[in-house]
Amino acid sequence: MSFSIYELDENILKLLTVDNFLNGMSVNDFIEEISKDHFLKGAEVNNKAYLDPKPYIRTFESTLRELKQLQIHANDSKVKNERSVDSYELKHSENVLDLNAQINHATEKFDLLDTQISDVSSKINPLGNTLNKITNSRDRSQETIFLIRAYHGFFTKEQYLPLETLRTSRKLDDKLKCAKTVRNLLNLAKKVSDEKIAKSMKCISTIESFGDVMEKELLRKFEIASEDEGDIDFDMMNEIAKILFEYNEGINVIQTFVIKNDILIHEENNDTEEPNWTLLADPNYNDFKLDHQSVFDNLKFEIKARARMSRKVFADPIPVVKIFIQRMYAQIIRNKVTSLLQKSLTISSLAHVRVLHSLFTMVGDFTGDIKDFLTTEEFDKDQELSNILDQSYCDLFVEYIGDNVYFSREKKNLEEIVYEIIHKFNTANETVITNKLLATRVENLDNLEYTPQRPENDRFSFASERKRMNEFTKYVTAKIIERSGSRNSDYSEPTPNEYKLLDVAQVETVLKSVIESVARILELVPNKAPEYAFEILEILIIDFGKLYIGGGLEVVYDECKKNNSLDYLGYFNSVSELLFLISSCIKRIILPIATNIPSIKTRMSNLVNGFVAQCEISLNIILKDTLEQFKFKFQNLLSKQKKKDFNCSNIEDDTEACELVSDFLVELHTNISTAMNGTNLEKILIKIGMEVLHQLLEHYKKFTVNSIGGIVLTKDVIRYQSVIDTWEIPELSEQFQILKEIGNLFTVQADLVNSLIKEGQLAHMKPYTVRQYISKREDFNPSYADRFFKFK
Structure with a gap:
């Protein structure tokens, strides 16, 4: 109890509770709250706000x-709570120990009970096995007794009524027992029969007759149950299938089911249009497609439908589906494949390999779809049907793909295509190609000058090339003889001029x-793809490239020798484009096939590199001869330059030689620009x-030049420069600046010559060469030349 004269008011007492501090009130908040009402509002003392300290002091003391009282109370509560916690923890530990004892006791009881149960089971199991054996033995004994009685009935009376009762019963179990008994009766009768005892043989035939009657009756019901497509009695069919499977593994019921639902009958009426054989035999027609996809779509639908039906009818549908698959491939698909491939052989090799590839792909896709269906529908868990599908698929084409049969036709197809082109081109250029002037010159060239340096083992085998080219030449000759022998009124030789140029x-x-x-x-014979790809490359390079592009270069060389015009230069672009096309095809399509076989890839590379090198050598020879002819022509035009053209007394128009040369250069540039383009043109x-x-x-070293003649020479030079500038080759225009500087040597005063030769391109020219031009000045005097021109 407080004895202060300043008691705390009720509001402050309310603040002094433990709950307020526990709920987040800070000391600052508390002080602000208790002191906010003690300000002397509005009063001033000595111009300062009045503040009475006593209330504050007493208030804070209280x-x-x-x-302090609150702290004492809190401490007491803390001690009391700690004691309560200790008490509860002790009680919890006692409970845990008690539960542990109970669990241990229950576990011991369970272990004892488990041991007792195990003992009982070990004693009961032998007894159960014995009972099972007794039961099975009893059942077999009953079956054996029934079987012997049935055999005795058929042997003595040719019938056994209890068995007939089972046959005519409506219960499935009775019919199953009847089927099983008949099967066992036949086995028994055959084992105990003796040909010397006619009655035993008669018994066998009697039992067989009974079984036939039973089976025929069941098969008749089976057919009736399957006749109404809209309301097929699958339950009845399933029961009959179980009975007949018990009788003879369901051989006849499966055949009945297959024949009743035979795909062959349905498909034979679905005729499709014949493919366009003319287009299939055209190498330029690429969008060919066999119009038989609907047939395979129908087959897929039918086999899926039959598979689903067989699952409803038979406990094990796999044998049934297997028969459907084998019949479908052996009859429907084989007939279509064989008829189309045999027909294609009468058209052309190209038509045949195209049809073969299309059918191979189409049947392959069809087979894959069927396999996916069987796997998805869980018909083929053991992959038995998949193996049959793969084998049936392979058997269809083995006759046309195996033993190198396919590739021989593929090669024949390419050779025929190449033959058509080579024959037309050779006919149009027979004389030129026969002469082989360029080929002879290439073979006689110095290897160090023209042939790229290569290791000896990488050099192109010209002997192998000649051998193959000779073989192909023989093939072409044989084709020509064959064609001439079988020529009809519709055939006409191609006009030579139509095929004279490379195309x-x-x-x-x-x-x-x-x-x-x-x-x-890659699709038909992937295992032999690298080997076959190399042979395809030989046809492309040797049979076609050497004869067609090589022959084209012979034509170019012949035109170059004639030199009637420069149109033949257009072949440079054509040959470059053709080499680029061939190289790109080989690099992207053929070479990657032999990536994993370095030996074949190396042979491919050597073959291609040798061919390209020969073409480049041939082009270099043609270009060199072209430049030689141009050089000779240019020299003839310059020879028309008169001695007095640059040693004259008046300035006239450009000299005759300048006009001829300029016109020739303009004409030459026009012809070359028309024939060539790009890098080849610039080079x-x-x-x-x-x-x-x-x-x-060299020309300007031959003429004496006076001051007026120097101006004429400079005019000629300017015209030459203007012609060269129209070629738009900065490198060339810059080089031609030397001509103008040489012209200045003849026009400047003598005392300026020394400074002139130290500037521009003349400064890089040999002094002796510069002296040759200066010596052609009319005012040149050798006796004082060095002093006058200050030139050494």
């Missing part, structure tokens, strides 16, 4: 006492055929331009 379209035809062949090889123009520059530099 507050402090109350807080990118012909190369594209061959490349498309090669790609198409490789695609077929040949640079070679020609540098040759022009060289000829002009």
